[in-house]
Amino acid sequence: MPSDTRPDPDDLLARIQAEELQQKRGRLKIFLGYAAGVGKTFAMLEAAHQRSTEGVDVVVGIVETHGRVETEYLLQGLEIIPRQTINYRGVQLFEMDIDAVLSRKPHLVLVDELAHTNAPGSRHIKRYQDVEELLEAGIDIYTTLNIQHLESLNDVVAQITGTKVRETIPDRVIDEVTDIELVDLPPEELLNRLKDGKVYIPEQAERAIQKFFRQGNLTALRELSMRRAAERVDDQMRAYMETQAIPGPWPAGERLIVCISPGALSERLIRTTRRLADELNADWFAIYVETPQQATIAQGQRDRVAQMLQLAEELGAKSVSLPGQSVAETVTDYARRHNVTKIIIGKPRRSRWVELVRGSVANELIELSGPIDVYLVNSEVEPQVKPIGGARQQRSNWSRLLGGVALVAAATGLGALIAPTITPTNLVVIYLLSVVIAAIFLGRGPAIMVSILSVAAFDFFFVPPRFQFAVTDTEYLLTFLGLLVVGLVISYLTAQVREQAVAAQRREAQTAALYELGRDLTVTAGLDGVAETVIAHISQTFSRDAAIFLPEAGVLNVYATSHGLDIGDNELAVATWAFEHGQLAGRGSDTLPDAPMRCQPLKTTRGVIGVLGVKPSSSNNYLTPDQRRTLDAFANQVALAIERARLVEQAQQAELLEATEKLQTALLNSISHDLRTPLVSITGALSSLEESPIMDEEIRHSLIATAREEADRLNRLVGNLLNMTRLEAGAMRIHPEPCDVQDLIGSTLEQFGSRLEDRQVMIDLPPDLPLVPLDFVWIGLVLVNVIDNALKYSPQESPIEIRARLAGESLEISVADRGIGIPPEDLGRVFNKFYRVQRPDIVAGTGLGLSISKGILEAHGGKIWAENRSGGGTIIKVHLPLEGMVDR
């Protein structure tokens, strides 16, 4: 892409976002010095006082005076937040109390020695992480730092001073700093101060410090710190120029790759690349290629690779781990796809011989790189990296070699058997077979040994002169050579295939685990199901206990755990921290690393929705980097699944709510209609009579009769509604007493009054029917409802038959009509509330009567149901239990 003078919009956006973030974040100012004693703390305190007089709310978070009087003097007048005590192995250590500062919420806090490592048991491992937490809370910070604590300069400083500094901070902290103030002091003056005893020297390190404080060193360090500060200024200037769209020498978009191996050179490579990337203002990648050979390296080396990748990320690279056959091919392929301009690789220290046989990645890379630059970085000091776990391999090596020998012996034996029948040359095949077997089952080393042994054995046992190592025929020389070469090739290829298979299996296992999880989660409904599935999978895949934390009303709480896992306050605190900050916390992380549980925040587009906690059964059991990556992927899946389950729940509730509302509206409409309809006639009749006092006698009677009927109907409806409410509220009290069924039926029919005048009602009762326990009033109501139905739904001339008899353990009363009947599918439904058979020509009641009847029967422990009669019509049967029956 041609470079133009317009600023890259992505960059601009990133910058604007960074600025916005800055405004919510606190501002960090570093007082940078090149050595201890140049006066950083002093300068910081002076600046703090200045701000204080300007009216800024300044407090001291933590400041080390080291007994220097001038510094102590400057502390006066500033509010000091008391440190918190941490007990570690019987020793009392003092660290900054972050929570106290957060609750105090000052405008500006002074935090000395940014690179300090906190005492074990503190919330964060490093003080700069404490500072980051304070910055995120919007508090400004002044801090001090020595140049040698910068990660990217670590090796340069080591070169200068001869001592490697352990306490380093990542460069990104410096890059995000708002301001750097260089505290400078000419080295001669510093040495004077050292002589005067004004520089703090811990007693144990005296000699080392003396070595450190040499003029040459100090000058070099001074230059380094000045240059670094200048770089920062340069960056600021360039940023300014970009936002103002000032045309400048924009660097072409460079991109760098550094290749990482388990070797010790990688660290230096990474730092070098970082510096190069800084200078070129380029993006850079750290790549590790996992070839089939690499798949079988020891655990310790694998850890180193993970460490290197993490270091690269901390320094600002994107770390990538790729599978591939050949390092050179994979790297160049990636480089081409991502428009990489430079590849940085280490110059290996191997002998020519090994290079010839094994091949050098560097050479291959140079050949394949094409237009991409390749930088070879040398190493002078290469500390020996002891392969961990080598001893164990040795033992099994011996047994494999012995196996190889055995194979050759077997082949020789077999050859001896068939030697008389064929020419010796053909026996080569048997030896080849043994080489193949060795390659498949014993590995590359033994296979090569078998090749060589085979040649020897072949020569010794089968080639004339036999039992001697002498070759008389040149053709056998060819055979030897052929056997050896073929043997070597086969062993190499077969071993490679084996290694590939192992590597592929491992990757496949990871992918399979992830796939299984994903698949199981897709079919799981409900939050509970998701939690169960996740915990089961984690237990299966990582052999660890797991817990899921979800927020309830903003507070994180345990939602589900593995069987037998206890979640104490500590674990909950770690999980809460992870939840609030959206960062990994607990075991294996930078924050609260002493916690036994590893807490991973579950993030979706809506933010952090929960925390996944994983705890090993024993504290020595650590996750491999591979496993950590898989766990990360798990966490993503889990987050999505939980979010989905939640959304489904919400959707269901919304649906339910909607359905309930609809039903309620329908009911209210129906009742409203039914209550108002009778009133129409009543009000109408009364108002008519009022309007026209002189009226035809017949019409008057008709109006009045209608009004009366409708009033009765309204009365019945109100009664029904009240009874329904009583039933629903459980306020129906029945008082069963021995009653006379004949009496019951009689009084029921009496209630219908004139309605029965033109109807034929037949009553069939056995003469010796005993008194039956029932509540007279309520069962009477049931009969009224049932008979009312029969009257309504059958024609005038059809008879109603009422029958009662004993049926086993119950009394059965039945009311039968010859009416329109009930559709078979509705026979059960007629007893539902508000149910009415859908017939437009029938004037119906509310549909409550049968439902109330059912409720009353159930309260008696009885039953009511409907059947269709053969020949048309409906029969409704009532069963009442006969316990407590009284004989006459």
Add this chain to the structure above:
Amino acid sequence: MTENGVRVLVVDDERAIRRYLHAALNAQGYTVYEAAQGQEALNAVVTDRPDLIILDLGLPDIDGVEVTRRLREWTHIPILILSVREQESDKIAALDAGADDYLTKPFSSGELMARMRVALRRSMQTSSEPVFETGDLKVDLAHRKVLIAEQEILLTPTEYDLLRVLVQNAGKVLTHRQLLRQVWGSAYEAEAHLLRVNMSNLRRKIEPDPSRPHYILTEPGVGYRLRG
């Protein structure tokens, strides 16, 4: 028949009901007094000296049953209570406390008038009639004879006693308890089945269609009434 000069006290806290009763009773020639509360009613009975009281059970200050009880301490004035449907226990309590009859809201004017007439007639009767007649039923109390359409019916002593009590209170409702007490004695007040069995038998003997009784009417949950 107009009831000139008969004084009725209407006790109900609902103004609309008082208005309606006032108008309906006036139309029949009764003189109407009103009271809206229990205490008011007790006072009104003393000052206005009514011949009949229509008393609503749901009064705000003193319970209707309590009012009945207090009245019965010193007067035999007929009391008709107005009650809501399905509050049988209240009705029974008032009737046992001495009320004469009840009306279930909403009631028709016809029902009201009929009950009032029965109650007033009884209160004005000084001596009891020896022979009671209604429809085809004739009961000769003096000779202990019961006739249906001039045919003598044989009843057991208990059945006769039952009928007698009903006849002596013809037109008025009698609670189960009252019947049991008056026929069997106060020790049998809770023996409801006795009553039912005898009632069933009695009906079979005197009713033309026992399943649709004409003379002895069941008041569901309350008691029985002989049609008066």
